[in-house]
Amino acid sequence: MNSETLNTLDSYSKNKYKYGFVTDIDNEKPKKGLSEDTIKFISLKKNEPSWMLDWRLKSFSKWKKMKEPKWANLSFPEIDYQDIYYYSAPKGFEKKPKDLSEVDPKLIETYNKLGIPLEEQKILAGVAVDVVFDSVSVATTYKGELEKLGIIFCSIGEAIQKHPDLIKKYLGSVIPPGDHSFSALNSAVFTDGSFVYIPEGVKCPMELSTYFRINAENTGQFERTLIIADKGSYVSYLEGCTAPKRDDNQLHAANVELIALEDAEIKYSTVQNWYPGDEDGKGGIYNFVTKRGLCAGKNSKISWTQVETGSAITWKYPSCILKGDNSIGEFYSVAITNNFQQADTGTKMTHIGKNTKSKIISKGISLGKSQNTYRGEVSFLRKADKARNYTQCDSLLVGNQCGAHTVPYIDSKNNTAVIEHEASTSKINEDQLYYCRQRGLSHEESVSLIVNGFCKQVLQELPMEFAVEAQKLVSISLEGSVG
Amino acid sequence: MFLEIKDLSVKIENKNILKSLNLNINKGEVHAIMGPNGSGKSTLANVLAGKEDYEILNGRINFKDNDLFDLNIEERAQEGMFLAFQYPVEIPGVNITPFLHSAINSKRKRMNEEEIDNLSFAKLLKSKASDLGINIDMLKRSVNTGFSGGEKKRYEILQMSILNPDLAILDETDSGLDIDALKIVTDGVNKLKTKDNSFLIITHYQKLLDYIKPDYVHVMVNGSIVKSGGSEIAAEIEKDGFQKFQ
Numbered sequence: 001m002n003s004e005t006l007n008t009l010d011s012y013s014k015n016k017y018k019y020g021f022v023t024d025i026d027n028e029k030p031k032k033g034l035s036e037d038t039i040k041f042i043s044l045k046k047n048e049p050s051w052m053l054d055w056r057l058k059s060f061s062k063w064k065k066m067k068e069p070k071w072a073n074l075s076f077p078e079i080d081y082q083d084i085y086y087y088s089a090p091k092g093f094e095k096k097p098k099d100l101s102e103v104d105p106k107l108i109e110t111y112n113k114l115g116i117p118l119e120e121q122k123i124l125a126g127v128a129v130d131v132v133f134d135s136v137s138v139a140t141t142y143k144g145e146l147e148k149l150g151i152i153f154c155s156i157g158e159a160i161q162k163h164p165d166l167i168k169k170y171l172g173s174v175i176p177p178g179d180h181s182f183s184a185l186n187s188a189v190f191t192d193g194s195f196v197y198i199p200e201g202v203k204c205p206m207e208l209s210t211y212f213r214i215n216a217e218n219t220g221q222f223e224r225t226l227i228i229a230d231k232g233s234y235v236s237y238l239e240g241c242t243a244p245k246r247d248d249n250q251l252h253a254a255n256v257e258l259i260a261l262e263d264a265e266i267k268y269s270t271v272q273n274w275y276p277g278d279e280d281g282k283g284g285i286y287n288f289v290t291k292r293g294l295c296a297g298k299n300s301k302i303s304w305t306q307v308e309t310g311s312a313i314t315w316k317y318p319s320c321i322l323k324g325d326n327s328i329g330e331f332y333s334v335a336i337t338n339n340f341q342q343a344d345t346g347t348k349m350t351h352i353g354k355n356t357k358s359k360i361i362s363k364g365i366s367l368g369k370s371q372n373t374y375r376g377e378v379s380f381l382r383k384a385d386k387a388r389n390y391t392q393c394d395s396l397l398v399g400n401q402c403g404a405h406t407v408p409y410i411d412s413k414n415n416t417a418v419i420e421h422e423a424s425t426s427k428i429n430e431d432q433l434y435y436c437r438q439r440g441l442s443h444e445e446s447v448s449l450i451v452n453g454f455c456k457q458v459l460q461e462l463p464m465e466f467a468v469e470a471q472k473l474v475s476i477s478l479e480g481s482v483g
Numbered sequence: 484m485f486l487e488i489k490d491l492s493v494k495i496e497n498k499n500i501l502k503s504l505n506l507n508i509n510k511g512e513v514h515a516i517m518g519p520n521g522s523g524k525s526t527l528a529n530v531l532a533g534k535e536d537y538e539i540l541n542g543r544i545n546f547k548d549n550d551l552f553d554l555n556i557e558e559r560a561q562e563g564m565f566l567a568f569q570y571p572v573e574i575p576g577v578n579i580t581p582f583l584h585s586a587i588n589s590k591r592k593r594m595n596e597e598e599i600d601n602l603s604f605a606k607l608l609k610s611k612a613s614d615l616g617i618n619i620d621m622l623k624r625s626v627n628t629g630f631s632g633g634e635k636k637r638y639e640i641l642q643m644s645i646l647n648p649d650l651a652i653l654d655e656t657d658s659g660l661d662i663d664a665l666k667i668v669t670d671g672v673n674k675l676k677t678k679d680n681s682f683l684i685i686t687h688y689q690k691l692l693d694y695i696k697p698d699y700v701h702v703m704v705n706g707s708i709v710k711s712g713g714s715e716i717a718a719e720i721e722k723d724g725f726q727k728f729q
Contacts, residue, residue: 431572435626438532438568439586439642440560440593449585453576453625 033082036060039188042087046157046191049164059177059187066181072315072344073373073405076286084251086189086222146204152197153208156224159195166197170228174257174294174321182288182315186255190224193254198233198264207463209238223254229264231297236267238466250275252311253288262297262324267305269462270318271470274310281340281369284312291318292348295327295356303330304347305461307470309477312341317375319348322356322387329358332458334470336451336477337370337402346375346407351384351417360391363455366402367478373405380417388418395425396454398447398478448475484545485510485681486650491542493530500526502706503542508650511678515692516685517717518703519725524685525569527703528654531683532566533559547649560586561593563649567639567656574626579638580608582626583645590646611644615671632659640671647675652683657691669694689721702728 031038039060043053068079146153152163160167177187198204229235239256252274258266268291277284287310293302304318320329331347349358358378366372378389395404406423428450436446452459452474459467459474486508493501500523508514518524530537531544533556544551547562554562574582588598599607612622617637627635636656643651653672657665672682672695684695692700692714700716701708702725709728710716 429572432574434534434556435568435572435574436582437556438560438566439583439646440557440589441585442557442589445585445589449577449582450574453574456576 032085034060034084034086034185034189038086042189042191045087046160048157048160051164051168052160055172055177056188059184060189062178063181063184063188066178066184068181072375073371073407074313074315074342074344076313076342079251079286081185087191145206149202149205150199151202151204152195154195156190156193156195156226159226163195163197166228167195167226170257170259171224171226172257174259174292175255175290179290182253183255183290186222186224186253186290190222190255193224193256194227194237195225196227196235196237198229198235200230201232202230203233204235207236207238207466209240221250221252221254223252225254225256226259227257227266227268228259229261229266229300231261232263233261234265236269236463238269238271238463240271240273240466240469250284251286251288254290256289256291256318258291258293258302260293260295260297260300260302260327263299264297265301265303266293267303267463268293268318269466270304270306270308271462271466271473272306272308272310272314273473275312276310276341277312277339279339279368281312284341285310286313287311287315288313289316291316292321293319293329294321295324295329295353297327298324298353299326300324301328301330303328303332303461305332305458306334306345307455307459307462307473308333308335308343308345309473311343314341314343314345316345317347319350320358321350321352322358322384323352324356325353326355327353328356331358331360331362332461333362333374334365334455334458334474335363335372335374336365336474337367337372338477339368339370341368341370343371344373344375346373346377348377349379349389351378351380351387351389354383354385354387356384356387358387358389360389360393361457362391362393363458364393364395364404365398365451365454366395366404367398369401371403371405373407375407377409377411378419379409379411380414380419382413384414384417386416386418387414389420391419391421391423393421393423394454396428396451397425398428398451444478448478451478485512485547486683487545489543489545491530491544492540493526493537494540495526495537499540500537500706501530504707506701506708508681508683510681512699513676513682513684513695513697514699514701515695515697515717516683516701516703516708517687517689517720517725519729520687522703523706524703525654528566528652528683528685531559531652532556532564557589558593560646561590563590565643565646565648565651567636567643567651567653569655569658571627571630571635571639573628573630575628577626579622579624579626580605583608583642586642587646608645612641614674615641615644616667617641633661633664636660636668637664637671640668644671644675648680650681650683651675652685654685655687656684657686657688665691665694689717692717704728 036057039056043056172187175183177184196208227237258268260266274285274287295302302320306318308314318331322329329349335343335345337343347360360376362374364372364374374393380387391408393406397404404425408421410419432450433446436449437443452471455474459470462470484507488504488506491501491504516524584604591598608622615637656668660668697714700712700714702710702716
């Protein structure tokens with residue numbers, strides 16, 4: 001690697017976080033720390049029925065007996081759960097505003113800075129947005145149109161009030177509260193998130209979208225999302241997030257559960273751009289996410305696509321349980337780490353039914369002094385006759401102080417299973433850079449172009465309007481000049 | 484003077500490759516450099532383009548009133564220097580259309596010209612491609628990815644015709660081409676030739692010069708130009724090889 005390349009890499013490493021600002025909104029918080037009182041406070045604030053509070057308290061008692069999973073290739077100081085606020089709602093938002101004029105103008109301003117103004121949502125035809133600002137969902141659009149089709153798209157809080165039967169039946173059915181400590185924690189203190197129900201035979205006509213944003217200082221965000229696609233239905237869901245700059249580490253432990261019944265398909269896409277910490281590794285979000293989908297019925301399909309560029313720590317394995325015969329699970333991932341970021345991400349594909357298929361495409365890009373790990377587990381249970389998996393993991397190293405790791409586990413209890421695995425690790429190619437620059441492209445443009453090309457297989461899985469945004473984000477994550 | 488190379492000495496990894504090389508090229512001229520393998524022909528091409536692996540020991544290069552060593556790779560390209568590579572590298576996932584569109588616009592930006600929009604560029608690309616007998620489907624593929632040797636070379640000439648350089652350096656463009664491909668490639672070069680641009684053609688064989696008529700032929704041996712003259716030199720080499728120049 002020549003000196004100019006190193007200089008440019010150095011400037012990439014000093015990339016400033018574009019979305020680092022704090023909106024000054026009064027917050028109504030309980031005391032710091034986690035206790036039964038905290039959970040009761042949250043439940044009371046959200047006006048929940050007693051069965052919900054019981055569920056939370058049971059989860060809490062499980063959490064108290066559990067330890068954090070330690071197997072990931074991550075290092076960070078011990079999390080002090082008593083030094084975190086567990087609920088924060090922008091004041092006056094306990095009752096939902098009727099329209100945008102009732103929303104705090106500062107909030108609108110925040111979204112304007114992020115480039116996703118609420119006004120734009122109306123123009124962006126085909127995108128219904130359920131906005132989560134801290135812990136309370138403040139605006140939902142396109143609801144009427146969806147209601148006509150019988151589609152339910154609302155905050156999880158509202159669903160607990162209005163659709164208790166669906167919540168009781170499905171909440172925790174894919175990720176049991178006692179699965180691990182972060183799922184128990186989330187089950188105890190989750191505040192908001194989205195709920196989607198697509199009725200039998202309905203193809204949701206628009207992408208459903210949620211933007212998440214952590215705002216209040218020292219507030220962990222525990223988002224809970226539940227999506228149910230009934231028989232023969234289809235839905236595509238987009239999740240995107242950015243967070244303001246902050247010095248203290250913030251804990252984020254979301255749980256997302258997907259359930260696809262017979263012949264149903266769910267496509268779930270994420271662009272994750274939480275604050276990654278500064279160039280010295282100070283600050284940044286701790287992102288411990290549990291995402292799991294259940295292909296419950298025959299011929300069902302769940303597809304996860306993620307672009308992970310943010311967070312100081314990413315611990316995330318969107319997974320599929322392929323229970324129904326002929327069901328399909330897919331995982332497409334781009335993870336970019338820079339400076340001192342650490343990512344340990346991948347997927348789990350559990351083949352239970354016959355003729356189940358899974359596909360894993362993972363692209364990891366490491367820059368600066370970051371560490372980027374792909375961790376995957378593909379398992380075939382005894383009855384999973386003629387199941388197939390295809391896995392492709394590629395890592396790209398930019399610079400010589402970063403690390404890329406691949407940890408694929410394969411476990412087969414059925415000898416008719418077919419497993420293909422391809423993996424590669426490479427450094428960014430100097431000949432490619434030379435070629436691009438000889439055509440007149442700058443060094444930065446060239447790197448961005450090559451990395452985007454490297455990720456293309458994954459980016460093209462994103463819905464159109466998201467793909468453009470994601471490409472920009474990939475470039476921003478690499479460039480030093482933007483900020 | 485358009486391009487002036489004076490007393491150029493270059494080394495790589497402690498090995499002297501170019502030794503006190505001199506070469507002058509005027510506007511509108513076609514120069515050919517011939518020489519045996521390892522004589523330093525490709526090194527000269529890469530030093531001109533700005534590849535950073537080389538150590539310049541001595542000498543200077545002027546290009547369009549610029550000290551070439553003050554410009555980095557992309558600045559030289561934007562100033563109108565184009566290198567058709569001997570081995571064009573594959574860039575998976577990067578489509579040729581946006582790639583070349585960015586390239587032409589970065590050149591236009593430097594020249595304070597207006598950027599070309601998507602639609603006009605797409606038209607330009609299509610018409611140049613059909614001139615060179617390049618299938619439109621090839622424009623949908625990633626840069627050089629999965630191309631045959633001949634396709635890659637044709638693709639280089641397509642890029643050259645889009646970027647319309649002042650100085651085009653063709654590094655062994657004829658290698659790996661059959662006669663049909665060679666005709667297409669050399670036709671492309673001949674069409675592009677005007678009184679305002681110049682070509683530096685590097686080749687091992689005389690065959691290429693049957694199709695592109697150079698104004699000057701230089702023989703390069705062991706890092707220096709040992710003989711210069713007209714196309715009669717090429718015929719001499721064809722007959723007797725490089726032996727007598729060594």
